[in-house]
Amino acid sequence: MRNEPEPLVEDAIAAESADPIAIGRRGFLQMSAAVAAAITAGVVGVPVVRAIASPALAKPVVDNWVKVADDIAVLDIGVPIRVDFVQTQDDAWITNRALNGVWLYTEDGEKFKAYNGHCTHLGCGYMLAKDGKSFICPCHRGQFDIKTGAVLGGPPPRPLDELETEVRDGSVFVKYQDFRLGVAERVAV
Amino acid sequence: MATLARWIDERVDLVAIRRNLFDREVPGDLTWWHTLGSATLTVFAVQIVTGVALAMYYAPSPDHAYDSIRYLERSVVSGSLVRGIHHWGASAMIILVMAHVIRVFTMGAYKYPREINWVLGVVLLAVVFGFGFTGYLLPWDQKAYWATQVGTNIAGTTPMVGGIIEKILRGGNQLGAATLARFFALHVLVLPLLLGGVVLLHLALVIRQGIAPRTDILEKEAPPRTDDPSYADYYRKRYSSSKHAGVRFWPDIVAKDLVVGAIVVCMLVVLAKVAGSGLEAPADPTDTSYTPRPEWYFLPFFQLLKVVPGSMESAVAVGVPAALFIVLLLLPFFDRRSTRALLHRPVAAFALVGILGGSGFLLGQSMREMTPNAPEVGRPLSSAERSGRALFKRQQCGSCHAVGDQKVEKKDDTPDAPDLTEVGLKHSPSWMHSFIEEPLRFHPDSKMPAFGPPTLSHQEIEELSQYLSSLRGPHGLSRQPEYRDTFPEPAKPKENP
Numbered sequence: 001m002r003n004e005p006e007p008l009v010e011d012a013i014a015a016e017s018a019d020p021i022a023i024g025r026r027g028f029l030q031m032s033a034a035v036a037a038a039i040t041a042g043v044v045g046v047p048v049v050r051a052i053a054s055p056a057l058a059k060p061v062v063d064n065w066v067k068v069a070d071d072i073a074v075l076d077i078g079v080p081i082r083v084d085f086v087q088t089q090d091d092a093w094i095t096n097r098a099l100n101g102v103w104l105y106t107e108d109g110e111k112f113k114a115y116n117g118h119c120t121h122l123g124c125g126y127m128l129a130k131d132g133k134s135f136i137c138p139c140h141r142g143q144f145d146i147k148t149g150a151v152l153g154g155p156p157p158r159p160l161d162e163l164e165t166e167v168r169d170g171s172v173f174v175k176y177q178d179f180r181l182g183v184a185e186r187v188a189v
Numbered sequence: 190m191a192t193l194a195r196w197i198d199e200r201v202d203l204v205a206i207r208r209n210l211f212d213r214e215v216p217g218d219l220t221w222w223h224t225l226g227s228a229t230l231t232v233f234a235v236q237i238v239t240g241v242a243l244a245m246y247y248a249p250s251p252d253h254a255y256d257s258i259r260y261l262e263r264s265v266v267s268g269s270l271v272r273g274i275h276h277w278g279a280s281a282m283i284i285l286v287m288a289h290v291i292r293v294f295t296m297g298a299y300k301y302p303r304e305i306n307w308v309l310g311v312v313l314l315a316v317v318f319g320f321g322f323t324g325y326l327l328p329w330d331q332k333a334y335w336a337t338q339v340g341t342n343i344a345g346t347t348p349m350v351g352g353i354i355e356k357i358l359r360g361g362n363q364l365g366a367a368t369l370a371r372f373f374a375l376h377v378l379v380l381p382l383l384l385g386g387v388v389l390l391h392l393a394l395v396i397r398q399g400i401a402p403r404t405d406i407l408e409k410e411a412p413p414r415t416d417d418p419s420y421a422d423y424y425r426k427r428y429s430s431s432k433h434a435g436v437r438f439w440p441d442i443v444a445k446d447l448v449v450g451a452i453v454v455c456m457l458v459v460l461a462k463v464a465g466s467g468l469e470a471p472a473d474p475t476d477t478s479y480t481p482r483p484e485w486y487f488l489p490f491f492q493l494l495k496v497v498p499g500s501m502e503s504a505v506a507v508g509v510p511a512a513l514f515i516v517l518l519l520l521p522f523f524d525r526r527s528t529r530a531l532l533h534r535p536v537a538a539f540a541l542v543g544i545l546g547g548s549g550f551l552l553g554q555s556m557r558e559m560t561p562n563a564p565e566v567g568r569p570l571s572s573a574e575r576s577g578r579a580l581f582k583r584q585q586c587g588s589c590h591a592v593g594d595q596k597v598e599k600k601d602d603t604p605d606a607p608d609l610t611e612v613g614l615k616h617s618p619s620w621m622h623s624f625i626e627e628p629l630r631f632h633p634d635s636k637m638p639a640f641g642p643p644t645l646s647h648q649e650i651e652e653l654s655q656y657l658s659s660l661r662g663p664h665g666l667s668r669q670p671e672y673r674d675t676f677p678e679p680a681k682p683k684e685n686p
Contacts, residue, residue: 055360055367056353074585084579086649091365094252097576097652099474121502122342122494124335124481138480139339140495155494155502178362180355182346182502189352189362 060188069172080105080146114174116161123181157184211439214432216402224449225289231450232281239275249373254329255471273461283486286317297529298401301415304521306394311517316384323376334472335481347507402431404529411527489551577656604636611662620674621654630677
C-alpha cells in the first residue's frame with residue numbers, strides 16, 4: 001500500500017511541470033512557504049548574528065602612553081624590572097581599573113626597552129629566570145632573551161612584543177599595546 | 190484511576206507510547222558497559238537541576254561573579270553542596286561520555302545501520318567539552334581567568350579566521366565583562382538547548398534502531414563489508430532473531446540503567462561533600478606568579494602544547510583537536526568492514542590504545558609537573574585593593590616601608606619608615622588617604638614625600654589606602670582594628686590683608 005503512487009497528486013504535478021513558466025498552485029504554495037520561512041529567519045537572524053559577531057570589528061587601542069617610571073636614575077642597569085601600572089579602562093559596560101605590566105630593560109640608563117608583560121605564546125605573565133639572564137614563562141616554558149626579547153626556547157611563535165618607549169623629563173613612558181597571541185606575526189589588538 | 194487512565198489514553202494513546210518505549214524488545218546479554226549512555230543522561234539531568242539552582246545565585250559580571258559564588262558557598266543553605274555536585278558532575282559527564290564512546294567503538298556499534306547515531310554522539314561529545322570550557326570561566330577566579338585566557342588564545346591561533354574567532358569568543362579585544370556574559374549565555378542557554386535537542390535525536394534513533402547486539406552475533410557468516418548489497422538483509426535477519434531471544438526494555442534494562450545512575454549520582458554527592466569544588470583567589474590579570482592550569486580533562490592537550498616546537502604550535506593547537514573531531518565524525522564512513530569485535534580489528538585496537546595511552550601519559554606527566562599555586566592568605570583582595578597593591582609596588586613604597594616578609598634593604602640614606610605589616614589595624618583608610626596626600630600636615634618633620642596630585646590622583650591614593658587598610662598582619666581576620674587617627678588642626682583661612 002505504502003509505495004503505491006497517489007495518482008491524483010502525481011498527475012497534477014506532472015501537468016504543472018509540463019509547462020515551464022507556470023508554477024501552479026502547489027509550486028506556488030511551496031515557494032510561499034520557503035519565502036515566508038526565509039523572511040522570518042532573516043529579519044530576526046540577521047540582527048542577532050550582527051549583535052553576536054560585532055566584537056570581531058573591535059578596533060585596537062591607539063596611543064595609550066603610560067608613565068612607567070618616574071626617575072630614570074633609579075632604574076638598575078642590565079637588570080630587567082617589571083612595572084605594573086593601573087589604568088582606568090572601559091570594559092564593555094564596566095569602567096574598570098585595569099592592571100597591566102611591562103618589563104623595562106636598559107643597558108646604558110638612557111635608552112630603554114619595554115616588553116609587553118604577556119608571553120607571546122598564550123598570554124601568561126612571564127618572569128625573570130633565576131639566573132637573571134632570560135625570561136621564563138611558567139605556562140609552557142617559553143624562554144626569552146632579556147636583551148632582545150628573542151625566543152630562546154619553548155613554544156612561543158615570536159619574540160616578546162617590544163613597545164615604543166620615550167624619555168620625557170627624566171620619566172619613562174611606554175606606548176602600551178596588546179597583540180594577538182600565539183601567531184608568528186605581530187598584530188595589534 | 191482506571192477510568193482516568195482510559196480517558197487520557199483515548200486522547201493521547203498512552204498504550205502505544207508504552208508499547209514503543211517500554212515494551213520494546215532488546216537483545217539479551219547486554220553488558221554493564223551498555224549502561225554508560227543512560228548514566229550520562231542521568232548526570233545531565235543532575236547538571237540541569239543543580240545548574241538552575243546555581244543560576245539563581247549567580248551574577249554574570251566581573252564585578253559580582255566571584256562574590257556571588259562566594260556568597261553561594263558560604264551563606265546559601267546547601268549552596269556549596271549544590272555547586273560541588275555540579276562541579277563533579279562536569280567531570281563525570283566527561284568521563285561517562287568518553288567511556289560511552291569507547292564502549293561503542295570497541296563493540297563496533299557505530300557500523301551499519303548506526304552511522305548517523307555515531308555522528309550525533311560525536312557532536313554530543315564536543316558539546317560536553319564546550320560545557321566544560323564555558324563553565325569554568327564563570328566563577329571568575331584565578332583558574333577561571335587564566336585558563337580562559339589561554340583557551341581563547343588557542344582559538345585565536347586558528348589559521349586565517351583566528352583573530353575573528355577570538356574576538357567573537359571574547360566579545361571584544363580583551364577578556365572581560367563581555368566575555369563573561371557571553372560564556373554565561375553559551376553555558377546556560379545555547380549549549381543546554383543544543384545538547385538537549387541532539388540527545389533527543391540520539392535517543393529517538395536508539396529506540397528506532399534498537400541497541401546493537403553482541404558482536405559475535407553479527408560476525409558469523411557476515412558479508413565482509415557493510416556496504417555489500419546483501420548486508421542489509423543479513424543484518425535484519427540476525428538482529429530480529431537476537432531481539433526475539435532478548436528481554437524487554439522495561440524493567441530489565443531500565444533497572445540496570447537506573448542502578449548505575451544512582452551509584453554515579455551518590456558518588457557525586459560524596460565527592461561534593463568531601464572534596465568540595467574549590468574557589469581560588471579572584472581573577473587577577475597582573476599576577477605573574479600564577480601558573481594557569483585548565484581542568485583535568487584539558488590537561489593532556491595542555492601538556493601536548495609544551496612539547497611541540499613553536500613553529501608547529503598553531504598547527505597542533507588547533508589541528509589536533511580538529512583532526513580528532515573530523516576523524517571521529519567520519520569513522521563510520523571509511524570503516525565499512527563488517528567485523529565488530531575489537532580483537533578482529535587490529536588497526537582500530539591500535540588506534541584506541543595509542544590515543545588512550547598517549548592521553549594518559551600526557552595527563553600523568555602534566556599532573557606530576559604541577560606546582561601548586563600559593564594559596565591566597567587571609568581575605569581575597571577587592572579590585573580596588575589590588576590596584577592599590579600595584580601602586581604600592583609602582584611607587585616603590587617598599588623601599589622604605591617593610592610589609593610582612595618583605596624587608597627593606599637598608600642603605601645609608603634610607604629614612605626610617607614605619608613597618609606597615611599591621612597598618613590596617615592602626616589607621617582608618619580615610620586617615621591614610623589624607624596622610625599619603627600630604628604627610629607634612631601630620632608630622633612637620635616627616636621624611637615621606639607627598640603623593641597628592643599630580644603624583645597620584647585621588648582615586649589612586651584611595652586605592653592605595655584601601656590596600657594598606659587590608660594589611661592586618663598574620664591573624665588580621667580575627668582582630669578588630671583600633672584606629673589611632675589624629676588629624677591636625679585644619680589650616681586657618683588666610684586673613685585678608
